[in-house]
Amino acid sequence: MPLPHPTTPSGAADLPRPEHPRPQFVRDAWLNLNGTWQFEIDRADTGLERGLRERPLADRITVPFCPESELSGIGETDFLEAVWYRRTVTVPAEWTGSRVLLHFGAVDHDTTVWADGVEVARHRGGFTPFTADLGEVARPGAELTLVVRARDSRHGVQARGKQATWYANTHCHYTRTTGIWQTVWLEAVPRAAALKRPRITPDLASGSFFLELPLTANPPGHRVRAVLSDERGEVVTATSRADLDLAPRLVLPLPEDRRRVWSPADPHLYDLTLELLDADGTVVDAARSYAGLRSVSLRGKKLLLNGEPVFQRLVLDQGYYPDGLMTAPSDAALVRDIELGLAAGFNGARLHQKVFEERFLHHADRLGYLVWGEFGDWGCEVGVRDDNQRPDASFVTQWLEVLERDHSHPSIVGWCPLNETYQHLHDRLTVLDDVTRGMFLATKQADPTRPVIDASGYAHRVPETDVYDSHCYEQDPAEFAKLMAGLAEDRPYVNAAPDGRPWSVPYAGQPYFCSEFGGIWWDPEAAAAAGDERDVSWGYGERPRTEDEFTERFAGLTGVLLDDPDMFGYCYTQLTDVFQERNGVYRFDRSEKVDVAPLRRAQLRVAAYEDTP
Structure with missing residues (x-):
């Protein structure tokens, strides 16, 4: 069965950007890590040498807002060669037996992540998400210390969009973004095999959806199942073996009387439930998604x-x-x-x-x-x-x-x-x-x-x-x-x-x-x-x-x-x-x-x- 959502932590109602950041692939077992983190600006990018990875940081910041912004509580708009973040979090005890993933929506630009002193991720690029598998470092019920360093060199080659390369904003160049600027969150997934993000492709000509369901592994006897629903209930269900391919493929053909085309005039979306079942038919992983039929x-x-x-x-x-x-x-x-x-x-x-x-x-x-x-x-x-x-x-x-x-x-x-x-x-x-x-x-x-x-x-x-x-x-x-x-x-x-x-x-x-x-x-x-x-x-x-x-x-x-x-x-x-x-x-x-x-x-x-x- 799907893992339960952890007990809502104290003050969760006041979290900035509390909503699930990945609405097309939602598991119940997740924990939003937005809010107050320790923070320190590292203007010369010497923090690793000066021990910033090991010690408490001097300031506080509100994640997921970048330090240049007012909402972060920092509001520093000068060039920031590197910045550091630190946060202690208790991994929910009910996640026992699960793998714990640490997700970053976006960090600008060159990021290294440590968990309890162990390097768990590196990522280059300021616009896209990345994930750290915390492996044996994350122990359910125990505290976990996360440290993030984000480098954002003024002269380094990178895709910046409209971020200013001069000190001040001019013409159509705008205030820079450094560090974390989208939601940070934990997610629990099964250890033996788990669903990865699906690829949903509509095929209006046949009135179908083609669905690829990537998996982390292919244990014997496992199956994947997808259930497409609308406001009247279940429309179609499809299943496939999950022990042969890393990305099992399913076809979801819609009956003609249940086909409703997505368009600006009628942006209809179907609900989609995704499941991974073991050899006994028990659901070992599940997620919610949705799909629109259009060409x-x-x-x-x-x-x-x-x-x-x-x-x-x-x-x-x-x-x-x-x-x-x-x-x-x-x-x-x-x-x-x-x-x-x-x-x-x-x-x-x-x-x-x-x-x-x-x-x-x-x-x-x-x-x-x-x-x-x-x-x-x-x-x-x-x-x-x-x-x-x-x-x-x-x-x-x-x-x-x-x-x-x-x-x-x-x-x-x-x-x-x-x-x-x-x-x-x-x-x-x-x-x-x-x-x-x-x-x-x-x-x-x-x-x-x-x-x-x-x-x-x-x-x-x-x-x-x-x-x-x-x-x-x-x-x-x-x-x-x-x-x-x-x-x-x-x-x-x-x-x-x-x-x-x-x-x-x-x-x-x-x-x-x-x-x-x-x-x-x-x-x-x-x-x-x-x-x-x-x-x-x-x-x-x-x-x-x-x-x-x-x-x-x-x-x-x-x-x-x-x-x-x-x-x-x-x-x-x-x-x-x-x-x-x-x-x-x-x-x-x-x-x-x-x-x-x-x-x-x-x-x-x-x-x-x-x-x-």
Whole structure:
């Protein structure tokens, strides 16, 4: 039977971010380790030599918020070469006989973990989860001391997204994140054999779900079982031997009268129970999940959802918060961001330059919000300077971790491994070409069911990329229309290098969209004050003088793309202001900056793309 949840510890109601961080693979036996940890800044990264691993630390921090954030209780925004965490936890006594796993949602950037002085994990990459098997170190009913060191060198090569590499925030560079910034938690799993994270793939054509259930081992006589349910009860059950393959495969065919397609109009989710049974039929491991039945396909210039053209009215969402930075202050804040996008007339988002925490995807699944999954590597380049986001093998490694985590979320309708890469050496291939192709091929191998943009904007380097796009911040709707007009003749707008030569391989008739535009610099407070400077209020183009002028420009720019029958969607920059970048539909604190009703009316009409065969 499933292991019981440990007794709720004293003060658990006050834990920050108490909800389960992995909503598509939930066991009952888990313990949230958010809250107060010992903490110390190690500015010269000499802490190991100075004994920080062995002694109590000087400060206190609130996990899972990074030390640069207000919510952490630290609020130190200077460069932090390394930081240390320490926490003592009692392993629940009822976990006797189980393996104990220690999970980290994300730690930026280079992490080492010790448990009772024993090194149990190392991980490189600031956006993706990792797990430490505590083995014999964790003894049920006993105290366990956890120590974490996170290194985040200012000059080290790493994928940072929009984190500033100068001291201060400027333009579209934002306050850095160092150390733990997503939930830390313990989980108990069976020792002999246990379920690993499933891969759920919908197949709308057959009305089925294909399910891969990886296992830690294959004892004789064991079986796996999956039960799919809806609001009327059990829909279908499937079983398979679990003693032959490390990842048994199950097919869950739905009866025709129980097939309900997931879409923005009806984001229906099926409940899914996963079980591992021993030779006697006893359930030795179990977890809860869910699934959505939908398809994504390509047809000429069409990108179809469930076989139909659905114009993607996306908004750029960078997922920053004034008090939590890359970490949402609450689960409700994640829901609120989706609700704000929907209220303004968008039906989805590019989750931009950050791997969003999985709970956001869970809410997008529930609310029917279309999203493109992205990696945080903005401006990756070679040939000009020793850039901190210079491409290397860690990009591919961490991106594969993203694909593994997020494969089963129906709200994800496309992948974007790279964004605005620079290819300055026109006369030869570089490591950037290798990494671009490597990330593209890795994506197609890991998930052949979704379209992939090899690199959004600037340098398309893979001829067979599924989707082609461009970024264009022209502010005059008439001029914008001229730039976008060539798509009908297979000559779409393409971003060019400063010397005028193309960065990209030629367009080959793929589905195309303008995946960044708008960015209208609207700051009502600054508009009322003379002499405003862009380093404290920044955006694209000339700032509108009034809200009506902003609304008119928004409607004009979106109208150009809505009226193009060959354009499958767009992505407007952006959902909210972020620090000094004042081009959001909403303010940074999520308060209303403009009346969104006219923006919604401007978007919610039948797009020409949806009205053509």
